Amino acid sequence: DAGVIQSPRHEVTEMGQEVTLRCKPISGHNSLFWYRQTMMRGLELLIYFNNNVPIDDSGMPEDRFSAKMPNASFSTLKIQPSEPRDSAVYFCASSPYWTDTQYFGPGTRLTVL
Amino acid sequence: EDQVTQSPEALRLQEGESSSLNCSYTVSGLRGLFWYRQDPGKGPEFLFTLYSAGEEKEKERLKATLTKKESFLHITAPKPEDSATYLCAVQANNAGNMLTFGGGTRLMVKP
Numbered sequence: 001d002a003g004v005i006q007s008p009r010h011e012v013t014e015m016g017q018e019v020t021l022r023c024k025p026i027s028g029h030n031s032l033f034w035y036r037q038t039m040m041r042g043l044e045l046l047i048y049f050n051n052n053v054p055i056d057d058s059g060m061p062e063d064r065f066s067a068k069m070p071n072a073s074f075s076t077l078k079i080q081p082s083e084p085r086d087s088a089v090y091f092c093a094s095s096p097y098w099t100d101t102q103y104f105g106p107g108t109r110l111t112v113l
Numbered sequence: 114e115d116q117v118t119q120s121p122e123a124l125r126l127q128e129g130e131s132s133s134l135n136c137s138y139t140v141s142g143l144r145g146l147f148w149y150r151q152d153p154g155k156g157p158e159f160l161f162t163l164y165s166a167g168e169e170k171e172k173e174r175l176k177a178t179l180t181k182k183e184s185f186l187h188i189t190a191p192k193p194e195d196s197a198t199y200l201c202a203v204q205a206n207n208a209g210n211m212l213t214f215g216g217g218t219r220l221m222v223k224p
Contacts, residue, residue: 045212048210050210055210095210100204102147104156106154106155107154107156
């Protein structure tokens, strides 16, 4: 059974450019989470969805960040415009309705120059 | 606000040298405490969930325990392949599905 799939695995872009990160959750999971990991701040929850509906986006740092989940098998996290301080590893995780356990993808390493 | 503090930040052990990692937490009603393992360049991998004080869970050389204020991850006779960062996270009763993570303990086991 495939795990959480994220793309791209690495992204290097220049300040001011738009960045889109993609996530495919595990089939049958109804909750999806976006996290950001940095050395300074550790692993932080940005936003999460239940049944494709955003439930809590209080962790989204500012209006430059947006997330969508158009269907149960796909989600995007967009940063526009990107800034050097957005450089981090972004993880997507999913969870089935019958457990609180979250299963993480391999992450996208974003570098904004 | 929910808080999770892990100690030590880094731990070096010789192969076979048992030790414990600590996770202290403050939360407004604990729903669950989670332990994850993270290898360099990879996403966190689920290890255990603990729900109530006194609960223990084991997996190979790892045993997780829980009290009302902290959790311990005991590593018995570690091997080099146990080297990783171990993350602790809490889920509060009033926080839906959200997890609050600690900063992690980086474990290095030397042969």
